[in-house]
Amino acid sequence: MLRTVFIFTLLLMTSTTFSFAQTREEKVRQDREKVESSGYWIYNDLQKGFEQARQTKKPMLIVLRCIPCEECVKLDEDLMEKDEHLKPLMDQFVRVRLISTNGLDLSLFQYDYDQSFAVFMLNADRTVYGRFGTRSHHTLWAEDVSIEALNKAMQGALNLHADYTAIKSSLKGKQGKQPDVASPERYPLLAGKYRSTINKKKNVVKSCIHCHQIGDAQRDFFLRNQKSIPERILFQYPHPKILGLILDPKEKAVVKEIIPDSIAAQSGFQKGDQILTLEGQPMLSIADVQWVLHHAQPQDRLTAEIDRKGQKRDLTLSLPTGWKRKDDLSWRVSSWPLRRMVLGGAVLEELTPDERKEVGLPPDGKSMALRIRHLGQYGLHATAKRAGFQKGDIIISFNGKNDLYRETDILAYGVNELKPGQKFDVTVLRGKKRIDLPLPRQK
Numbered sequence: 236m237l238r239t240v241f242i243f244t245l246l247l248m249t250s251t252t253f254s255f256a257q258t259r260e261e262k263v264r265q266d267r268e269k270v271e272s273s274g275y276w277i278y279n280d281l282q283k284g285f286e287q288a289r290q291t292k293k294p295m296l297i298v299l300r301c302i303p304c305e306e307c308v309k310l311d312e313d314l315m316e317k318d319e320h321l322k323p324l325m326d327q328f329v330r331v332r333l334i335s336t337n338g339l340d341l342s343l344f345q346y347d348y349d350q351s352f353a354v355f356m357l358n359a360d361r362t363v364y365g366r367f368g369t370r371s372h373h374t375l376w377a378e379d380v381s382i383e384a385l386n387k388a389m390q391g392a393l394n395l396h397a398d399y400t401a402i403k404s405s406l407k408g409k410q411g412k413q414p415d416v417a418s419p420e421r422y423p424l425l426a427g428k429y430r431s432t433i434n435k436k437k438n439v440v441k442s443c444i445h446c447h448q449i450g451d452a453q454r455d456f457f458l459r460n461q462k463s464i465p466e467r468i469l470f471q472y473p474h475p476k477i478l479g480l481i482l483d484p485k486e487k488a489v490v491k492e493i494i495p496d497s498i499a500a501q502s503g504f505q506k507g508d509q510i511l512t513l514e515g516q517p518m519l520s521i522a523d524v525q526w527v528l529h530h531a532q533p534q535d536r537l538t539a540e541i542d543r544k545g546q547k548r549d550l551t552l553s554l555p556t557g558w559k560r561k562d563d564l565s566w567r568v569s570s571w572p573l574r575r576m577v578l579g580g581a582v583l584e585e586l587t588p589d590e591r592k593e594v595g596l597p598p599d600g601k602s603m604a605l606r607i608r609h610l611g612q613y614g615l616h617a618t619a620k621r622a623g624f625q626k627g628d629i630i631i632s633f634n635g636k637n638d639l640y641r642e643t644d645i646l647a648y649g650v651n652e653l654k655p656g657q658k659f660d661v662t663v664l665r666g667k668k669r670i671d672l673p674l675p676r677q678k
Contacts, residue, residue, distance in 0.1 A: 275330065276298075276330045276331065276332040277329070277330065277331045277332065278332055278334075279332065279333055279334050279335070279433075280331070281297070281331055281333065281340075283331075284297065284329050284330075284331035285359055285361075287329045288329040288357075288358075288359035289359040291329060292359070293327060293328055293329045293359075293396075294327070294328050294329070294356060294357065294358060294359075294364065294392055294393065294396040295328060295329045295330075295331060295355070295356065295357040295358070295359065296325060296328035296329070296330050296331070296354065296355075296356055296389070296392075297331045297332075297333060297354065297355040297356075297357065298330075298331070298332050298333065298352070298353075298354050299333045299336070299344070299346075299352070299353045299354075299355070299446070300332065300333070300334060300351070300352050300353075318382055318386075320382075320386050321382065321385065321386055321389070324386065324389045324390060324393065325389070327393055328356075328389070328393075334433075334443070335433050335443040335444055335445075336348075336419050336443075336444045336445070336446055336448075336449060337418075337419065337420060337429060337430060337431055337432055337433050337442070337443065337444050338418050338419075338420065338430075338431035338432055339418055339419055339444075340417070340418060341414040341416065341417060341418055341419065341449075342411070342413055342414060342417070343361055343363075343410075345411040345414070346366055346368065346472070346522070346526075347368075347369070347370070347471055347472035347522075347525065347529075348446045348447055348448075348449040348450040348453075348471075348569070349370065349446070349447050349450055349471075349566075349567040349568055349569055350368050350369070350370050350446060351370070351446070352368050353366065353367070353368040353446070353522075354366065354367040354368055354385065354388075356388070356389065356392035356519070358396065358399060361410075362399075362403065362406050362409075362410070363406065363409040363410055364391075364392040364395045364396065364406065364409075364519065365388055365391060365392050365395075365409070365517075365518075365519030365520060365522075365523050366409075366519075366520065366522040366523055366526060367380070367384070367385055367388045367519070367520045367522050368380060368520075368522055369474070369520070369521045369522050369525065370566070378484060379484055379521065380484060380521075381484045381485045383485040383486075384483075384484055384485050384486060384487065384520060384521075385520075387486060387487045387519075388487060388519040388520045391487055391517070391519040392519060395517060395519075402517070405512070405515055405516060405517060406516065406517070408514055408515060408516045408527070408530075409516055409523075409526065411530070415453070415456055416456075418431060419444045419448065419449050419452065420444060422449075422452035422453070422455070422456060423452075423455065423456065423459060424448075424451060424452040424455040424456070424459075425444060425448065425452050429442065429444050430442065447567070447568040447569045450471070450567070450568075450569035451569050451572055453468050454468060454469070454569070454572070454573075454650075458650075458678075463651040464650060464651055466533060466559050466560070467529070467530075467559075469564075469647060469650070469651075470559040470560060470562050470564070470647075471529060472525040472526070472528070472529045473525065473528045473529065473558075473559050473561075473562045474525065474562060474563075475499075475521065475524050475525070475528065476494075477558070477559075477561040477562050477563075478497060478498040478499045478528075478552070478554075478558070479493055479494030479495075479496075479497020479498055479499040479500055480493065480494075480497070480498075480499035480504060480524075481493070481494070482521045482524065484521075486509075487509075487518060487519050487520055488509065488510040488513075488518040488519075488520065488521060488523065488524055489507070489508070489509045489510070490504055490505065490506055490507060490508040490509075490510070491506070492506055493505060493506055498552070498553065498554065498555070498558065499552070501553065502550055502551060502552045502553050503550045503551075504539075504541070504550060504552075505543065507543065507544070508541040508542070508543050509541060509542040509543075510524065510539055510540075510541055511540045511541060511542055511547070512538075512539065512540040513527045513537060513538070513539050513552075514527050514537050514538060515538070531554055532554075533556055533557070533558075533559065534554060534555060534556045534558075535554045536551050536552070536553050536554070537551070537552040537554065538550075538551060538552075539551070539552055560644075560647065562643070563641070563643055564642075564643040564646055564647070565583075565641070565642045565643055565646075570646060571616075573646045573649075573650055574611075574616070574646065575611070575615050575616050575618070575677060576649070576650055576655075576676060576677045576678065577645060577646050577648075577649030577650055577653070577676065578619060578642075578645065578646070578649070578674075579611070579615075579616075579617075579618030579619030579620075579621075579622060579624070579674050579675070579677070580610060580611025580615065580616030580617055580618055580619050580620070581607050581609070581610055581611070581619040581624060582607070582608050582609040582610075582642075583605040583606065583607060583608060583630065583642040583645070584605065584606050584608045584642070585604070585605060585606075585640070585641065585642075586604040586605070586606055586629065588600070590604075590606075591604055594629060594664055594667075595667070596631070600640065602631070602637065603630065603631050603632065603633070603636075603637045603638065603639055603640055604629055604630075604631060605629065605630045605639075605640075605641075605642060605645070606627065606628070606629050606630075607619075607624060607625070607626055607627060607628045607629075607630070607663075608626070609626065610624060610625070610626055615677055618674070618675065618677060619674060622672055622673060622674055623670075623672050624661075624663070624672055624674075625665065627665075628663040628664070628665050628670075629663055629664040629665075630645075630661055630662070630663050631662050631663065631664055631669070632660075632661065632662035633645055633648070633649075633659075633661055633662075634649075634652075634653065634659040634660065634661070635659075635660070636648070649676060653676035654676060655676055655677065655678040656675065656676065656678075657675065657676045658673050658674070658675050658676075659673070659674060659676070660672070660673055660674075661673075661674050
């Protein structure tokens with residue numbers, strides 16, 4: 236644990252130091268020079284990677300890390316190359332480093348686009364062995380990913396590659412359905428603003444499509460056609476913890492803890508279980524678990540094969556209606572456009588039981604109580620501020636509803652149930668005074 240925390244702390248400190256010393260443009264260009272001069276990675280050239288993998292018959296290790304994004308340093312390739320356990324494994328892969336999503340094949344690279352760092356392990360024929368990379372908070376990466384887990388995922392991919400002919404059929408589910416568009420710059424929100432390649436001569440940073448912009452574009456794809464955002468788009472890649480399934484961040488897919496009376500507990504999972512397969516797919520990481528959950532239906536039953544103390548068992552993960560809505564949207568970068576549309580640029584936080592008591596609300600959490608933690612100051616993100624909302628106001632009713640207990644609940648409700656231009660009332664507590672303030676649902 237100390238090793239993992241130290242690694243992530245060191246990387247964060249390194250990121251902060253370089254952000255002051257260099258502009259983002261300089262950082263990108265220096266990164267390219269360093270990587271290309273080392274010759275260890277194929278830099279931003281996926282086709283070259285496929286060609287080399289076909290020739291060498293090696294599996295592919297593809298790291299997606301957008302260099303301008305300061306959050307993307309949490310598992311930097313420098314660290315990967317220096318780790319005494321990872322380096323020998325990496326030597327067995329054809330290694331490709333992608334620094335932007337411009338022109339990215341969305342039929343192949345399907346993952347949680349709100350991540351800042353994602354790893355794919357592939358066969359040269361485009362079969363996906365596994366994915367790595369998970370995020371469930373702005374900063375608490377060590378709760379989800381680690382170098383140790385990446386090590387085990389890579390070893391798992393090498394094992395699958397060695398047995399590829401025998402297990403190929405079990406990997407079919409790791410390839411997603413055809414997306415709405417072939418590549419990010421073809422989404423209406425991004426079309427005309429970005430090209431299929433970054434501008435290598437100047438303005439590299441400004442020409443780069445960030446991962447989270449794909450998520451923005453996916454939602455916009457439905458909203459501009461006056462359609463509701465499907466649950467599969469709004470609540471992408473559900474985290475297993477919403478099922479009460481807490482996985483060990485240092486393992487592939489090993490249960491660290493089961494929350495009592497949760498969906499996972501009721502389905503028979505126990506602490507220490509190793510999830511070997513889910514819906515028939517071999518699990519190399521928590522990201523693989525999320526992949527299956529992402530494709531699950533609003534109500535579903537998923538088959539799992541587990542190893543419990545050396546004994547293999549079959550379990551059924553029973554998912555009730557509305558299970559995906561338990562996930563959290565607030566940490567996502569792509570939640571900012573939703574806050575503009577639904578909350579006029581306000582950022583909310585839940586009150587603690589003691590804080591509820593102080594303002595005269597029941598401490599049991601069965602009433603709505605969301606405090607405005609931040610108000611946008613510019614443009615459409617300042618709409619709430621201009622409407623009279625203040626930092627510290629406590630929202631207790633939103634368009635007549637008082638059962639939206641989380642910021643996530645408000646965002647999900649507002650983006651689909653309210654129409655652009657529609658005005659509605661929000662009731663807030665300011666001190667001991669209740670105030671009704673109008674707010675428009677923005678485009």
